Amino acid sequence: MKSGRLRSRRARLLLALTAGVLGLLCLGGAGIFFVLYDDATEIDRTAPDTVTDSFLLAFLVNRDDQQVRLYTCDNPDLASITRLRDEMIQREQKFGVTVSASWGALVRTSIGAGQEDVGTQLTISSASGGKLNSSRSEEWIFRATETNGAWRVCGATKPL
Missing domain, CATH: 1.20.5 (Single alpha-helices involved in coiled-coils or other helix-helix interfaces)
Structure with missing residues (x-):
């Protein structure tokens, strides 16, 4: 037992x-x-090209303005790039196509302490039914500023 x-x-x-x-x-x-x-x-904001890449993904691909705020200054000048995104959305609605954006190499140019321009070539493409309808490329420059070790996009311009 x-x-x-x-x-x-x-x-x-x-x-x-x-x-x-x-x-x-x-x-x-x-x-x-x-x-x-x-x-x-x-969130990686350690370099101007990295933050620009993340900004482009959030702004043109995901079209998520809350996510965009993670990568931009308090009062960014995004009027030009906003017009591009609005045009993309209008084309999708008007023609029933998918409009997408992609970009090439991000080239950094120092313009002063804590400020750099990041240049790239954006390609805007339209597709329907998996078939490419049209495509165009544009040069863009994004102004990045560093504050307290974190880079943020503060402007976007399309040079003439």
Whole structure:
């Protein structure tokens, strides 16, 4: 009878130890997931070309103004690039096509302490049914400014 209680006690102890170890492993896995997720979703504003790339993705591809605010100054001059995006949206609605934007290499030019121009060639394409209808390329310059180690887009112009 004593050996039965002893085995039962050992079994409960082994079960409790196993449950404790599994709980710690799950807690550790959740911690590792959180750290990896935080690193993967961190906003990168360490360089003017990086922030310009992220701005273009948010503004012209995702068309998400809340996301755009993460990459722009408090009062950016985006009138020219806003007209381009509005034109893209109007063409989609008017002709029932998909209008997309892509860009080439981002070329940095220092214009002073904490300010750089980032130039690139935007390509605006129209497609319908998976078939390219039209495409045009335009040169654009984006003014980036650094404040407290973070770069932000403060303007966008299309040179003449």
